[in-house]
Amino acid sequence: MKIGRVILIVSVLVVFGRLTAPAQLLTPAQTHADLTFLKRKLDMLHPGMGYYTSEARMEQLYDSLYNRLTDPMDYLAFYRHVSPLVTAIKDGHTNLNHRKSYIGRTTRFIPFYIRPVGDQYFISHNVSPDTTLRRGTELLTINGRPVADLHRELMNADHSGSDGDNLTGRRQWSLVQFADYYAAWYGSADSIRITYRFPDDTLIRHTSLRCPTLNGFRAVLHKRYRHEISNRPNLSVRIVDTLTQTAVLRVSTFMGLKKTDPLQLAFNRELKKAFRQLRKDNVQNLIVDMQGNGGGIVLNSARLLRYWMPKPFTIMQHEEMKRAARAELVTRWNPLSALNFSLHYRQDKRGGFASRSGHKRFRPRQRLAFRGNLYFLMNGASFSATTSVLAKTLDAGLGTFVGEASGSAYWGDFAGHFKTVTLPNSRIQVRIPLKKLYHAVDPGRANGFTVEPDFVVTRSYDDLMTNRDYILDYTLRLIRDGVVVRPGLDKPALKTRPLQASR
Known part of the structure; x- marks a missing residue:
């Protein structure tokens, strides 16, 4: 992943960091109250309770966590204690976040980006004062623990961006945001001890190594790696x-x-401008x-799908929510919200609400439609609405998918609207999705639980050292070799053949 793609991620992760105020000690009564409050809110609002993990297993886990709250506990320890209840839902849209102001200007982060090659971990970008830790240095341990063990623990502690038992999203985010995950789970530290080769x-x-603040991290990153920062805007x-008449969108x-x-008129204008350019340049192979x-x-x-879908389509086939979710969508300050809710949802047999028939249909673009070969670059961080695009395209029999499995499920996800609840004593925050959304796709056309790649591509050591976009590089080789899995509507079917050289 290009460094420019993750700078914004690091900048906005203000929910992760260290406690800048004196450590908070919670009594057993307070921790019991917070855990009970969270479980009740999840049961009332979350449409996915019992979907990926059975309700019986969730109850057992809750009882186990509740019964172990026998002694006073500091804030960070309780944060870790709550985490298993949230991660057991296995929903990438359900997020456990630290309380407000947990991060401050003095919060310090591990001073580098880490990237894997096989089972090894290497420094790709170093912002520490020690400039000898150049790219390609193998990182072995942090504070006495193997990096592989730390990564595994952080990946299992946060299910954000990854649905079900899919690992690609959790693996991707926990590495791209390794410094943030580390601070969230272990707390901020002024310095760390490392072993390396x-x-x-x-x-x-x-x-x-001394750990920098966020501002210090960003300042050094821009100074040392300015030439690697991508300024390509969205929809470019x-x-x-x-x-081969190939372009990248x-x-x-x-x-x-x-x-x-x-x-969203600005998004629509930029999208139209992009496909107008593709038509002008007579692009035959489009890499999305x-x-x-x-x-x-x-x-x-x-709106993006309109430029290559062959027939009118809908994104979502069906929506469901629990009864208590209605109160989050119908508000007193908006007198039209009750009417709007009644127009779109009806009460179902289980006591909740389901969408009425007649979802919005989108008509394909005609004049600027792209009819060439489509190639999609994807990884575990291709999540939510992105997986919706991938699933609909796969369902239509289009596209060649390259990289790694997306983070969301082919069938749909839990999203749409969200409620952030704040635990009364610790002030820990949990974002809860309110809707269960089913993609309008044929289950028989799925190529896996998520949208799976036709060609799995992994990073090599040379890719690391050159900071190459290795998934794009591999896709260009596919195009030059005439490899296509699902050709465009105006293209004859080509025989699929693998490349001779693999990663």
């Missing part, structure tokens, strides 16, 4: 191979381009780069 060297070395188009998010644009795209507004994902 230089490239082409067998000697294991050790040193202590670039020609990458004139011989970067779709980094489905969130709106402007805060004051409820109809959605690596690291965590999703956003479903309307915008539908």
Whole structure:
């Protein structure tokens, strides 16, 4: 993943960090009350309780956690204690977050980015004062613990961005945000001790490093790696191979381009501009780069699909929510909200609510429609609305998928609207999705639990050292070799054959 794609992620992770106020000690009565409060809210609101983990297992886990709260507990220990109840839901949209102001200007983070190659972990970007820790240095331990063990623990402690038993989202985010995950789970520290090994060297070395604040991290990152920071805006188009008439459309998010644009007109304009450029340049092979795209507004994902879907389509086939969720959607300050809710939802047999028939249908674009070969770059951080695009495209029999499995399920997810609850004593926050959303896809056309790649691509050591976008590089080789799995509507079917050289 390019460094420019993760700078914003690091900048906005203000929910992760260290407690800047004196340590809070919670009594057993307080921790019992908080855990009970959370369980009640999850049972009332979350539409996925019992879906990936049985309700009986959730009850057993809750009882076990509750019964172990016998002594006073500090804030961070309780945060870790609550985590298993949230992660057991196995929903990538359900997030356990630290309380407000848990992070401050003095919070300090591990001073590098870590990237894996096989079973080894290497420093890819170093912002510490020790400039000898160059790219390709193998990182062995942090504070006496193997990096592999730390990564495994952090990956299991947070299910954000990964549905069900899928591992790609958890693996991707816990590495891209390793410093943030580390601070969230273990607390911030002024310094760390590491052991490491230089490239082409067998000697294991050790040193202590001071950890920078977020501002310090960003300042050094920009200074040392300025030439690697990608400034490509969302929905940007670039020609990458004139011989094969190949272009890359970067779709980094489905969130709106402007805060004051409820109809998402700016997104729609930029999308139209991009496909107008593709038509002008006579592009025959379009690479849609959605690596690291965590999703956003479903309307915008539908607008993208309009440019290659062959027939009118819907994104979601069905929506469900629990009875208590209605109170979160119908508000006193909006007198029209009750009417709007009644128009879109009806009470179901289980006492909750289900969407009425007649979901919004989208008509394909005609004049600017793309009819060539589609290639999708994807990884575990391709989540939520991004998986919706991938699932609908796969269902339509289009596209060649390259990289790794997406973070969300092919069938749909738990999302739509959210309620953030704050535990009364610890003030820990949990974001709870309110809707169960079913994609309008044929289950028989799935190629796995998520949308799976046709070609799995992993990072090599050379990719690490050159900071190469290895998934894009592999896809360009596929195109040059004439490899296509599902050709465009105006293209004849080609025989699929693997590349001779593999990663």
